[in-house]
Amino acid sequence: VVDMDELDQRHRVVVIGAGFGGLFATKALKRADVDVTLINGTTHHLFQPLLYQVATGILSEGEIAVPIREILGKQRNARVLLGWVDHVDVAARTVTATAPGLSYTVEYDTLIVAAGASQSYFGNDKFAEFAPGMKSIDDALELRGRIFNAFEMAELETDPAAIERWLTFVVVGAGATGVEMAGQIAELAHRTLPGQYRRINPKQARVILLDALDRVLPAFGDHLSTQGLRQLHRIGVEVELETKVVDVDATGIEVDTKSGHRRIESMTKMWAAGVAAPGLSRQIAEAAGAETDRAGRIKVEPDCTVPGHPEIFAVGDMMALDQLPGVAQVAIQSGRYAARQVKRRLAHEGPDKPFHYFDKGSMATISRFSAVASIGKFRFAGLLAWFLWLGVHLLYLVGFKNRLTTVLHWTVSFIGRGRSERVATVQQIFARTALKETGDTGGPAPSGPPKRLS
Amino acid sequence: VVDMDELDQRHRVVVIGAGFGGLFATKALKRADVDVTLINGTTHHLFQPLLYQVATGILSEGEIAVPIREILGKQRNARVLLGWVDHVDVAARTVTATAPGLSYTVEYDTLIVAAGASQSYFGNDKFAEFAPGMKSIDDALELRGRIFNAFEMAELETDPAAIERWLTFVVVGAGATGVEMAGQIAELAHRTLPGQYRRINPKQARVILLDALDRVLPAFGDHLSTQGLRQLHRIGVEVELETKVVDVDATGIEVDTKSGHRRIESMTKMWAAGVAAPGLSRQIAEAAGAETDRAGRIKVEPDCTVPGHPEIFAVGDMMALDQLPGVAQVAIQSGRYAARQVKRRLAHEGPDKPFHYFDKGSMATISRFSAVASIGKFRFAGLLAWFLWLGVHLLYLVGFKNRLTTVLHWTVSFIGRGRSERVATVQQIFARTALKETGDTGGPAPSGPPKRLS
Numbered sequence: 001v002v003d004m005d006e007l008d009q010r011h012r013v014v015v016i017g018a019g020f021g022g023l024f025a026t027k028a029l030k031r032a033d034v035d036v037t038l039i040n041g042t043t044h045h046l047f048q049p050l051l052y053q054v055a056t057g058i059l060s061e062g063e064i065a066v067p068i069r070e071i072l073g074k075q076r077n078a079r080v081l082l083g084w085v086d087h088v089d090v091a092a093r094t095v096t097a098t099a100p101g102l103s104y105t106v107e108y109d110t111l112i113v114a115a116g117a118s119q120s121y122f123g124n125d126k127f128a129e130f131a132p133g134m135k136s137i138d139d140a141l142e143l144r145g146r147i148f149n150a151f152e153m154a155e156l157e158t159d160p161a162a163i164e165r166w167l168t169f170v171v172v173g174a175g176a177t178g179v180e181m182a183g184q185i186a187e188l189a190h191r192t193l194p195g196q197y198r199r200i201n202p203k204q205a206r207v208i209l210l211d212a213l214d215r216v217l218p219a220f221g222d223h224l225s226t227q228g229l230r231q232l233h234r235i236g237v238e239v240e241l242e243t244k245v246v247d248v249d250a251t252g253i254e255v256d257t258k259s260g261h262r263r264i265e266s267m268t269k270m271w272a273a274g275v276a277a278p279g280l281s282r283q284i285a286e287a288a289g290a291e292t293d294r295a296g297r298i299k300v301e302p303d304c305t306v307p308g309h310p311e312i313f314a315v316g317d318m319m320a321l322d323q324l325p326g327v328a329q330v331a332i333q334s335g336r337y338a339a340r341q342v343k344r345r346l347a348h349e350g351p352d353k354p355f356h357y358f359d360k361g362s363m364a365t366i367s368r369f370s371a372v373a374s375i376g377k378f379r380f381a382g383l384l385a386w387f388l389w390l391g392v393h394l395l396y397l398v399g400f401k402n403r404l405t406t407v408l409h410w411t412v413s414f415i416g417r418g419r420s421e422r423v424a425t426v427q428q429i430f431a432r433t434a435l436k437e438t439g440d441t442g443g444p445a446p447s448g449p450p451k452r453l454s
Numbered sequence: 455v456v457d458m459d460e461l462d463q464r465h466r467v468v469v470i471g472a473g474f475g476g477l478f479a480t481k482a483l484k485r486a487d488v489d490v491t492l493i494n495g496t497t498h499h500l501f502q503p504l505l506y507q508v509a510t511g512i513l514s515e516g517e518i519a520v521p522i523r524e525i526l527g528k529q530r531n532a533r534v535l536l537g538w539v540d541h542v543d544v545a546a547r548t549v550t551a552t553a554p555g556l557s558y559t560v561e562y563d564t565l566i567v568a569a570g571a572s573q574s575y576f577g578n579d580k581f582a583e584f585a586p587g588m589k590s591i592d593d594a595l596e597l598r599g600r601i602f603n604a605f606e607m608a609e610l611e612t613d614p615a616a617i618e619r620w621l622t623f624v625v626v627g628a629g630a631t632g633v634e635m636a637g638q639i640a641e642l643a644h645r646t647l648p649g650q651y652r653r654i655n656p657k658q659a660r661v662i663l664l665d666a667l668d669r670v671l672p673a674f675g676d677h678l679s680t681q682g683l684r685q686l687h688r689i690g691v692e693v694e695l696e697t698k699v700v701d702v703d704a705t706g707i708e709v710d711t712k713s714g715h716r717r718i719e720s721m722t723k724m725w726a727a728g729v730a731a732p733g734l735s736r737q738i739a740e741a742a743g744a745e746t747d748r749a750g751r752i753k754v755e756p757d758c759t760v761p762g763h764p765e766i767f768a769v770g771d772m773m774a775l776d777q778l779p780g781v782a783q784v785a786i787q788s789g790r791y792a793a794r795q796v797k798r799r800l801a802h803e804g805p806d807k808p809f810h811y812f813d814k815g816s817m818a819t820i821s822r823f824s825a826v827a828s829i830g831k832f833r834f835a836g837l838l839a840w841f842l843w844l845g846v847h848l849l850y851l852v853g854f855k856n857r858l859t860t861v862l863h864w865t866v867s868f869i870g871r872g873r874s875e876r877v878a879t880v881q882q883i884f885a886r887t888a889l890k891e892t893g894d895t896g897g898p899a900p901s902g903p904p905k906r907l908s
Contacts, residue, residue: 037907041884043606044877060514062875069650070872079652081907082606082883096904099610100603100884104905138879149554152497152536156553196523198533405859405874418524420859421516423498425592429536430495430554450550450557453491453535 010035013342014095014108016085016280018045018068021114021316021331026078027071028339033346036078037106039085039097043067046137049328050393052177054140055270056147056184057192057419061137063406081106085115085280090287090309110311112338113284113298117317117326120276120295127248131170131269134177143270144421145428147185150268151193154200158451161265167205168266170253172245173273174211175219176364179228181272182209183366186235191417207237208264210255211273212244217364217372219325220379224372227381231366245273275326277318288312293320302354303341304334313338324357333357363389368414464489467796468549468562470539470734472499472522475568475770475785480532481525482793487800490532491560493539493551497521500591503782504847506631508594509724510601510638511646511873515591517860535560539569539734544741544763564765566792567738567752571771571780574730574749581702585624585723588631597724598875599882601639604722605647608654612905615719621659622720624707626699627727628665629673630818633682635726636663637820640689645871661691662718664709665727666698671818671826673779674833678826681835685820699727729780731772742766747774756808757795758788767792778811787811817843822868 011034015022018040026038044065053059072078083097083104088111096105119133132142147169154166171182186207193202209216209232215225216232216239232239240257247254252265277296285292288306291299297320298306304319306312315338316331324330337355344352361375363385371385380388390410397403412418465488469476472494480492498519507513526532537551537558542565550559573587586596601623608620621643625636640661647656663670663686669679670686670693686693694711701708706719731750739746742760745753751774752760758773760766769792770785778784791809798806815829817839825839834842844864851857866872 042878042880043602043883057516060516060875061877062511062514065877067650067876069647070876073650081610082603083610084884099607101607102610102902102905104610104907106907136880137877138881141879148497149536153553153555156535156537156556156558193523196521196527405862408859408862421514422521422524423515423519423591424496425595426496426590427592429497430538448556450559453558453560 011109011342011346012037012107013110013112014039014106015112015114016088016095017114017116017316017318018042018080019048019114019116019316019331020328021116021318021335022112023068023071023335024332025112025114025313025315025335025339027075028336029077029342030075032077032339032343034077034110034342036075037081037108038068038072038078039081039083039095039106040068041082041084042137043069043080043082044137045071048135049176051134051137051140052180052184054137054421055134055143055181056188057144057422058184058413059406059409060421061141063403063409065137088113088280088284088287088312090284090312093311108311110342111313112335113280113312113314113318114316114331114335115278115280115318116331117275117295118278119271120274121271122274124248127245127271130248130250131172131253131271133271134181135275142428145424146268147188148422148424149429151197151200151202151205153267155197156451156453158453163200164206165251165265166267167200167202168208168264168268169205170208170210170264170266170269172210172253172269172271174209174213174216174239174241175272176217176362178209178211178272179216179232179364179366181270182207182237183232183235183370186237187367188419190236192413192419208266209237209239210243210245210253211239211241214241216241219362220364220372220374223379224374224381228364228366228372231370231372231381235367235370275317281314281318284312284314295320303352304338304355305341313341321355322357325362327362329360330357363392365389465563465796465800466491466561467564467566468493468560469566469568470542470549471568471570471770471772472496472534473502473568473570473770473785474782475570475772475789476566477522477525477789478786479566479568479767479769479789479793481529482790483531483796484529486531486793486797488531488564488796490529491535491562492522492526492532493535493537493549493560494522495536495538496591497523497534497536498591499525502589503630505588505591505594506635506638508591508875509588509597509635510642511598511876512638512867513860513863514875515595517857517863519591542567542734542738542741542766544738544766547765562765564796565767566789567734567766567768567772568770568785568789569732569734569772570785571729571749572732573725574728575725576728578702581699581725584702584704585626585707585725587725588635589729596882599878600722601642602876602878603883605651605654605656605659607721609651610905610907612907617654618660619705619719620721621654621656622662622718622722623659624662624664624718624720624723626664626707626723626725628663628667628670628693628695629726630671630816632663632665632726633670633686633818633820635724636661636691637686637689637824640691641821642873644690646867646873662720663691663693664697664699664707665693665695668695670695673816674818674826674828677833678828678835681833682818682820682826685824685826685835689821689824729771735768735772738766738768749774757806758792758809759795767795775809776811779816781816783814784811817846819843 015038047064050064083099085097087096121127189205217228244256298314300319315334363373365371371389373380373385469492501518537553539551541550575581643659671682698710752768754773769788817827819825825843827834827839
């Protein structure tokens with residue numbers, strides 16, 4: 001362990017990332033005699049589990065992305081810096097980050113690496129353009145624009161095949177994120193949009209959920225997989241299992257199934273299939289002589305430290321430990337664990353027990369009034385699970401920040417049929433801000449002569 | 455006038471633009487025996503007077519941008535098409551519009567042109583990059599990102615001159631929009647952000663409001679100009695009048711004043727100084743043999759029609775008539791007037807009285823609890839005017855759509871100190887979506903070696 005007595009200044013903790021792991025580690029150091037520097041690539045802490053609700057117009061981005069400075073404003077031993085961490089020098093104990101137009105270096109005595117995970121296309125990064133992931137506010141706003149614009153474009157098309165292409169939505173990956181996304185697009189098409197179009201019927205939209213595995217929601221166990229599948233079918237989602245994506249382009253997606261190769265024509269695809277640790281993870285592992293797993297996560301000691309570097313903790317989605325799932329609770333608990341170790345060391349309390357993940361359970365909504373939840377030995381499906389989901393999220397939101405607007409938006413969407421946040425920007429529609437009154441749309445040029453819409 | 459008896463089908467009205475003019479014209483045709491096609495470049499109707507509240511983090515974009523389809527869903531004689539109108543063929547009576555990847559043509563019997571106004575840089579379009587305007591959701595989100603990021607960048611800088619540049623905000627144009635914008639940035643700096651930074655003090659931010667004229671809020675008359683100026687001074691806005699902008703670049707703005715030429719160092723500039731009709735206005739005027747005024751608006755007959763073309767109405771910011779101001783009420787009333795003429799003609803009722811604008815008054819907020827209002831012969835300033843502003847907007851919002859979330863967000867900002875909608879996307883911060891875990895920030899490259907932040 002680090003000898004604290006060598007230091008003639010306050011112990012400096014640098015935390016990389018303000019997701020669940022980094023934020024909760026920082027908060028847990030509130031009363032510690034340390035200086036904390038939290039570095040993040042955006043100015044907000046993102047409540048990622050509700051990202052799909054921004055992508056489908058239920059919530060505004062501000063409701064799930066809270067300014068880090070607002071959360072930590074009163075924590076006087078913490079400072080927040082905007083920056084994208086490029087490099088950790090494990091020998092010099094410095095972190096280098098880039099902000100627009102400048103870069104900077106900060107020194108650490110203890111480093112907590114909590115940079116999360118990014119979407120993985122399993123080596124096919126070119127898919128990203130055609131099938132955005134579901135990890136950031138950027139992703140959610142991009143998908144929101146694509147989903148709502150698809151209905152607009154269908155309304156303008158005259159060719160039946162083109163209309164069908166615009167009204168086919170493909171979600172890749174049937175874990176919680178993919179299931180929730182597919183469910184909400186189906187609700188949008190069946191409950192919110194009907195009556196608002198004149199030429200198309202939004203109810204004819206197809207929502208296809210693909211997965212390479214043989215079940216949906218595999219992490220929830222056999223019983224809830226079956227229940228989840230039944231609920232998805234009931235709201236009209238087409239689930240195609242044992243289906244592997246081999247290519248994605250602007251107008252469709254190519255898949256291999258048991259019965260052979262097939263193409264699905266679809267303008268709107270989204271990717272919720274895999275995650276990988278950011279490049280920073282490998283950089284740190286290499287510099288520290290540590291190993292990474294297949295997803296690029298650092299193989300840590302039982303106390304979440306990088307082997308040979310007790311001063312570096314990797315937490316949440318950046319640590320490979322006991323095959324723990326990539327969920328918020330793992331990040332929160334490991335972040336807090338790391339903070340506790342820092343405090344123990346400063347108090348010379350000696351080594352703690354290894355990190356132990358306490359599984360509080362998991363849940364996924366499928367549509368309004370319908371969810372699955374797994375808590376301890378108990379399995380819930382349907383309405384009861386949905387109320388559990390609602391209760392847990394209301395509790396969390398009230399503790400986190402008093403978010404009455406969120407409750408109102410849920411009322412609008414779940415009791416009513418509305419979606420309060422449907423804005424697509426001109427940039428999203430026409431692919432470029434430069435569009436003003438010039439008629440220069442910047443987007444794809446019209447192909448062929450003008451269609452006559454009578 | 456048009457002879458309706460020639461037609462063997464329902465009278466076709468095409469409305470260009472879903473701003474106040476176009477939307478209210480369409481709604482006024484609800485019970486008319488016509489088919490209305492409303493074409494707009496975005497999918498939302500924008501409540502432009504509150505755009506500054508999105509730009510300063512008070513409201514979400516969904517709260518001021520409502521889906522046109524939601525508003526018109528139940529109006530069965532109206533259809534909505536996404537598209538940017540490039541061309542009107544006044545002889546063939548067709549409108550051609552562009553959507554992403556396709557263009558289309560629709561025929562009209564009556565055309566109502568209500569495409570609004572865009573920002574005018576008085577021939578200096580290159581200013582737009584450095585000083586975005588205040589006309590669209592794109593503009594508001596762009597400014598929101600720039601304003602909040604400026605404080606982040608100031609926190610990272612070590613050079614005092616650079617910090618000052620980041621903490622200097624310049625608003626060009628002291629009409630209602632500019633005044634409201636300047637006031638809200640001052641409130642942000644003085645009420646919301648203090649306590650959230652460690653190296654800078656947000657209270658040291660300077661907000662400079664420039665105008666070429668010798669007074670603020672000229673449309674409100676002498677008394678309220680003086681009151682407005684006093685209120686601006688009280689909240690710390692520096693007002694520089696008789697100051698003409700001659701150049702704008704990335705790091706500052708060059709002005710000519712009575713005492714000579716001067717440069718203001720500022721990273722964050724915004725433009726609320728002038729408007730011009732879109733290029734479409736001149737295209738229609740030329741084709742119809744009509745004249746335009748200096749701002750490019752079509753000089754219309756007293757009944758809002760284009761001379762020689764009784765079947766074409768130009769309303770709101772696209773018509774030049776009686777030097778009417780470019781405000782929502784002019785657009786609403788002229789849009790409704792045009793709709794009424796269509797109905798009168800179909801009923802063979804003969805010509806109506808010329809369009810007469812009924813001035814319901816105008817108001818501008820300066821900060822919370824402080825505004826100016828001019829209603830009939832009455833002038834109000836301060837708290838009373840602010841409550842008038844609040845009352846009118848609450849009434850409007852309740853009539854328009856039940857927007858409880860807006861009231862909550864106002865409570866957070868005006869009673870509390872919060873700003874609920876502060877999100878900047880990674881794209882906004884780093885100028886490119888491509889930034890993922892690669893460390894390729896896409897933005898301006900760091901200049902010089904990393905700064906050491908201790």
